[in-house]
Amino acid sequence: MNAERNHFFNDVYEVVRQIPRGRVTSYGAIAAYLGTKGSARMVGYAMNASHLDESIPAHRVVNRNGVLTGKHHFEHPNKMEELLTEEGIRIKGDRIVDFPSVFWDPEKNLYL
DNA sequence: GACATGACGATTT
């Protein structure tokens, strides 16, 4: 069948899996890394479907503000914040403290 | 196939 159709989802999942522990990245960064093929929204959309795959640390993906926009899509709204805190990331409200410091850019750490 | 929606982002008001 058309594996090409899912190319975007597949790529997004792969990049997300490469995120080191204690780091986070943004939807836009992933989209930019894959190219302009998909906008940041598509990344978020892909993550929505990621709930089918347990291997995807979706909690390490936040929006460009460092806000846990997708926490409500987890098993429990607190799960995302909890997981990040476990990895040494401090959360204030729904926002990551010192976000640029824990930000992981695939373009700077991954080589294609 | 038109209409509405969405885990975003950048720009403008």
Add this chain to the structure above:
DNA sequence: GAAATCGCCATGT
């Protein structure tokens, strides 16, 4: 500096 607006494009109805 917060709120509103447009652009992005796949997915569901």
